[in-house]
Amino acid sequence: MSASPSVVVFDVNETLSDMSPMAQRFTDVGAPAHLAKLWFASLLRDGFALTAAGGARPFAEVGVDGLHTLLRGVDLDRDLDAAVDHVMGGFSRLAVHPDVPDGIRTLRASGRRLVTLTNGSTSVSEALLTGAGIRDQFEALLSVEDAGAWKPSRVAYEYAARTCGTDPAGMLLVAVHPWDVDGAARAGLGTAWIDRAGTPYPRSFTPPSLRATGLTDLAEQLS
Amino acid sequence: MSASPSVVVFDVNETLSDMSPMAQRFTDVGAPAHLAKLWFASLLRDGFALTAAGGARPFAEVGVDGLHTLLRGVDLDRDLDAAVDHVMGGFSRLAVHPDVPDGIRTLRASGRRLVTLTNGSTSVSEALLTGAGIRDQFEALLSVEDAGAWKPSRVAYEYAARTCGTDPAGMLLVAVHPWDVDGAARAGLGTAWIDRAGTPYPRSFTPPSLRATGLTDLAEQLS
Numbered sequence: 001m002s003a004s005p006s007v008v009v010f011d012v013n014e015t016l017s018d019m020s021p022m023a024q025r026f027t028d029v030g031a032p033a034h035l036a037k038l039w040f041a042s043l044l045r046d047g048f049a050l051t052a053a054g055g056a057r058p059f060a061e062v063g064v065d066g067l068h069t070l071l072r073g074v075d076l077d078r079d080l081d082a083a084v085d086h087v088m089g090g091f092s093r094l095a096v097h098p099d100v101p102d103g104i105r106t107l108r109a110s111g112r113r114l115v116t117l118t119n120g121s122t123s124v125s126e127a128l129l130t131g132a133g134i135r136d137q138f139e140a141l142l143s144v145e146d147a148g149a150w151k152p153s154r155v156a157y158e159y160a161a162r163t164c165g166t167d168p169a170g171m172l173l174v175a176v177h178p179w180d181v182d183g184a185a186r187a188g189l190g191t192a193w194i195d196r197a198g199t200p201y202p203r204s205f206t207p208p209s210l211r212a213t214g215l216t217d218l219a220e221q222l223s
Numbered sequence: 224m225s226a227s228p229s230v231v232v233f234d235v236n237e238t239l240s241d242m243s244p245m246a247q248r249f250t251d252v253g254a255p256a257h258l259a260k261l262w263f264a265s266l267l268r269d270g271f272a273l274t275a276a277g278g279a280r281p282f283a284e285v286g287v288d289g290l291h292t293l294l295r296g297v298d299l300d301r302d303l304d305a306a307v308d309h310v311m312g313g314f315s316r317l318a319v320h321p322d323v324p325d326g327i328r329t330l331r332a333s334g335r336r337l338v339t340l341t342n343g344s345t346s347v348s349e350a351l352l353t354g355a356g357i358r359d360q361f362e363a364l365l366s367v368e369d370a371g372a373w374k375p376s377r378v379a380y381e382y383a384a385r386t387c388g389t390d391p392a393g394m395l396l397v398a399v400h401p402w403d404v405d406g407a408a409r410a411g412l413g414t415a416w417i418d419r420a421g422t423p424y425p426r427s428f429t430p431p432s433l434r435a436t437g438l439t440d441l442a443e444q445l446s
Contacts, residue, residue: 034257041264046427048271049402053375053409057427065425072422152276179272186276199295202288204269204280 004222005190007164008107009142011151011175012118012125015194017094025090029083030076039087042066047119048179051150058145059120063088091124096132097196103215108137110223117142117160117173119150140164152183161189174218178205185209192218227445228413230387231330232365234374234398235341235348238417240317248313253300258293262310265289270342271402274373281368282343286311314347319355320419326438331360333446340365340383340396342373363387375406384412397441401428408432415441 010016019040023033043059043066050057067084076083108114114137116125122143129135140163144150147159161168173184174192181191182205193201193208194215201207212218233239242263246256266282266289273280290307299306331337337360339348345366352358363386367373370382384391396407397415404414405428416424416431417438424430435441 032257034255034261038257038261038264041261041268045264045268045271046402046425048268048275049375049406050427051275052271052373053402053406054377055405055409055429062425062427065427068423069425150275152272154277179269179276182278183272183276186278200291202269202285202292204273204285204288206278 005112005170005172007113007115007166007171009160009164009171009173009189010114010116011173011177011180012116012128013120015174015176015180016096016100016116016125017128018097019094021094022087022090025087029071029078029086031071031074031083035070035074039063039066039070042070044119044179047150048152051153056144056149059118059150060088063091091120092127094128096128096134097214099196099214099216101132101134103217103219104134104137106216106219107222110219112222113164114138115140115142115160115164117144117151117156119144119156121145152179152186154183154187157184157187157189172209172222174215178202181208182206194218228335228393228395230336230338230389230394232383232387232394232396232412233337233339234396234400234403235339235351236343238397238399238403239319239323239339239348240351241320242317244317245310245313248310252294252306252309254294254297254306258297262286262289262293265293267342267402270373271375274376279367279372282341283311286314314343315350317351319351319357320437322419322437322439324355324357326440326442327357327360329439329442330445333442335445336387337361338363338365338383338387340367340374340379342367342379344368375402375409377406377410380407380410380412395432395445397438401425404431405429417441 023036026035027033043063047062064084071083118125122141125141142160144156147156149155168188172190175181176194181193185191185206191208192210194212246259249258250256266286270285341348345364348364365383367379370379372378391411395413398404399417404416408414408429414431415433417435
């Protein structure tokens, strides 16, 4: 990657947002908390399957579909549609991880351009960053809905580069997900893997250019 | 699809094999049983991500990677590598669903050519079908490892059609997974969705040409 990327592009779900409160949304409706992780993995599985087959459907639609499959047969405290709505509503109430505001401000203060690129909708990114008081640090909030293909397809990263008027090599993708790091690296971007939990990086995926324990650590490494 | 497909191509994991004993493999090593489903969804998520990004790694490698991530931090009764081996070993001990032997024999007796196409290795398919006494009903056991891309990429289905010397339109893909039905339909195959549990078919995916409650039901519909 470029020694000093001019544009830093952040994944949103789990990278900026803390998704752990989604488990409470499941228990709220009478479902086991552990279904939250299964649901999110299944949502990405299905979205990536569509991408691999040449299709693209909105993130929220795939998420709702997955809940209908997963909550069928669970002894819910309300009807299925209301339970699905309650879980989906959790997405727009998430907060950022504690390291995000300081890390973002330091990166922005260093003169870098900051954008987001999500497989979800920009409205969720907008609510998340506004709630954290850091919306003004970002030049643009991008969604793959305007790219025609979900990350980790090359098409999604090239859309972001084109929109920012830069080459992929001038961008740094920041994500907690190895699949995002891998896709960005294959598309020619520099990559930073945020590992807040101390997990091993999977051998199957292209390794990141940088590893950091959070965004303040990343900002220090790039200073 | 063709009114009478000449080649029927079966998915293997969960479509022919009953994967529910994998949960016991997790409890054997001291991990919660519910991790089995999360692991398999994550394995497919990561494999499909690689496919969407233009890569391809062996199924078992992606599976082992996923276990290293998932079992980290779990209070196991043995060391991590031994636990990973024990879970992975479960794949080659699975049995077929009860409806499989009769359904397969009836379909074969009707003069159709039967093959399998798995994202896994052919050795797992070989052990599964030999154990069930129906290996001789199949003309070939195919793996995407020879196609260069996992299902649901079009490349995988086209590989199967080419290997069988037929057009995609002359083939019927049989699977329990909507993502497999969707990918096969996009590649021009007829599709049969096996729904043993009565779950809703997701709106995000291309609907199947046929729906059946098991392979005996499918064989009746095709007779």
